Amino acid sequence: CSTGLEATYTDSVAPGACANESIITRTWTLVDDCGNTTTADQVISVVDTTPPTFTAPADITIECDQDPSDLVLTGDVTDEADNCSTGLEATYTDSVAPGACANESIITRTWTLVDDCGNTTTADQVISVVDTTPPTFTAPADISIECDEDATDLSLTGDVTDEADNCSTELEATYTDSFADGECPSDVIITRTWTLTDDCGNTATAVQTITSSDTTPPVLSDLPEDDTVDCDNIPVPAELSATDNCGMADLTFTEEQEEGACSGDSIITRTWTAVDACGNETVHIQIITVEDNEAPTLVGELESEITVLCDEIPEPPVLEFEDNCSDNIEVQESMESTNDGSSSTYEITYIWTVSDDCGNVSEFTQTVYVLPSTIIEAEEDIALCAEDLFVANLFDFLIGDYPLDGEWEVTEGNITLNGSEVNPISFDDVEDQYTFTYVIDDEFCPSRTDVVITIDEDCEDLCVDADNVVISKAITANGDQWNECFQVKLVDADGEENFIRECEFVIEVQIFNRWGAKIYENMNYDPDTDCWNGNSHSNSFGSSGTVPTGTYYYIVNLRNSGLKPFAGPIYVGTN
Structure with missing residues (x-):
């Protein structure tokens, strides 16, 4: 009945098997x-059978020292999407397979994205882990060594350091050497190539240049030292040997001689030179100073001493000399004699002074002891009185045969001679002893004979006798110039005061009064300057400082005269 009707519906939703499904x-x-109603049910089943979608990261190759779990490095999924689910996150699992070498591998990474209903999407990413990085190390520096040093001794030439690799451990570098000739036969240039290889065959190389050189000169053995030798004892050159650290050495010898200041002196320079194959040179120089220090010598013999008579003196002998190094010998002959005419025995010395060209001097002497051919002797212990001396002939005191043409001399005493006789002098001037010498003045046979005469003490006069001593008997000190002073005088036999003998004695004067009191004393009384005229001291009585008139007593001693003291009375008048 009705037209244009439109059906309507209502839904009733029941959960499905998963989050994204429902009924x-x-x-x-x-x-x-x-209002008539008709209903009918429709069942709608909502299901999720569509898997999610995403974009897996691309396949990648990384180094073995890189972290494959670092998604920043290896990549992550992108564009995750699902028709129903949201907030999905992909996951992965790795499957690792060995690579071409120890440090390499193939990682198959399976990415999986699952939605809320279990719909799954997978994708594989291949990560190739490779080792393409060579190891690193520091090669030893270039070095120069001696040719006799061991180039394989790494403690000498150096070893690599800082061996390192991004993935391999316990790596050891190796080397190979190539050799090239150097500038001389003993020199070698060694090119040492160091190689370090990791477990994947990555290789690093470095070159070290080792220069093996011969800079060491040869060694000379048994080196002679400088020497100073005599000109006739020059040594032969020493036999030296040369060794070299890397080969043979050539040894040469030269000698030069330079003349010195004289014919026997020189300087010898001996040079030994050792050169090895690389021109290294060792030189040893020996300086030999050659000296002529030996004086010329006598050829034959020479009597050093002979004894002859004065009238048989020989000529000096003719001598011959030789020298060890010099032909130029100079001989100077001289003579010395002790003959000064004072003795009949003397010595003649013949002297040969011999020098060579270098100034070495030797002296040879012969001493000739000359004895008199005639011996003149004199008597001994001659003692005479003075009066006998004045009448004696000195020849009377000589003994034996002697010539009469000599001369007499006075050698001791103040006296003169007339030929062989003594000129008389005053007896007071006679001395204790005289020496007279008989002189024969001959060039080769001089003679001097002493005659010693002693004056006999038994007949010698004293310097003064007691009879020659005159002492005052009276003093009258009254100013009339007579008997003014106490006098001690020396007079001769005639009573004259000009007594010629001079005696060295001291006059000691003592005056006493009649009671024995000493009224005057002078122990060095000089009659010329001292004058005792009766003056008194405290033991006397009188006036005006004089003793009373009366008799007094003196004691006079002539000290050193040999005479006894004189004593006696003396009258003193003072009024």
Whole structure:
């Protein structure tokens, strides 16, 4: 009845098997204009059977020292999407397979994206882990060594350091050497190539240059030292040997001689030179100073001493000399004699002074002891009185045969001679002893004979006798110039005061009064300057400082005269 009707529906939703599924029961209702209703149910099953989608990262190759879990490096999935689910996150699992070498591998990374209903999408990413980085190390520096040093001794030439690799451990560098000739036979240039290889065959190399050189000169053995030798004892050159650290050495010898200041002196320079194959040179120089220090010598013999008579003196002998190094010998002959005419025995010395060209001097002497051919002797212990001396002939005191043409001399005493006789002098001037010498003045046979005469003490006069001593008997000190002073005088036999003998004695004067009191004393009384005229001291009585008139007593001693003291009375008048 009704037209234009439109059915309506209502849904009843029940959950499905998963989050994205459900069961919808849709009840359709159609109502006519009169409210007549017809319903019918429709079941709608909502299911999720569509898997999600994403974009897996591309395949990648990384180094073995890189972290494959670092998604920043290896890549992550992108564009994750699902028709129903949101907030999905892909996950992965790795499957690792060995690579071409120890440090390499093939990682198959399976990415999986699952939606809320378990719909799954997977994708594989291949990560190739490779080792293409070579190891690193520091090669030893270039070095120069001696040719006799071991180039394989790494403690000498150096070893690599800082061996390192990004993936391999415990790597050891190796080397190979190539050799090239140096500038001389003993020199070698060694090119040492160091190689370090990791477990995947990545290789690093470095070159070290080792220069093996011969800079060491040869060694000379048994080196002679400088020497100073006599000109006739020059040594032969020493036999030296030369060794070299890397080969043979050539040894040469030269000698030069330079003349010195004289014919026997020189300087010898001996040079030994050792040269090895590389021109290294060792030189040893020996300086030999050659000196002529030996004086000429006598050829033959020479009597050093002979004894002859004065009238048989020989000529000096003719001598011959030789020298060890010099032909130029100079001989100077001289003579010395002790003959000064003072003795009949003397010595003649013949002297040969011999020098060579270098100033070495030797002296040879012969001493000739000359004895008199005639011996003149004199008597001994001659003692005479003075009066006998004046009448004696000195020849009377000589003994044996002697010539009479000599001369007499006075050698001791103040006296003169007339030929062989003594000139008389005053007896007071006679001395204790005289020496007279008989002189024969001959060039080769001089003679001097001493005659010693002693004056006999038994007949010698004293310097003064007691009879020659005159002492005052009286003093009258009255100013009339007579007997004014106490006098001690020396007079001769005639009573004259000009007594010629001079005696060295001291006059000691003592005056006593009659009671024995000493009134005057002078122990060095000089009659010329001292004058005792009766003056008194405290032991006397009188006036005006004089003793009373009367008799007094003196004691006079002539000290050193040999005489006894004189004593006696003396009258003193003072009034």
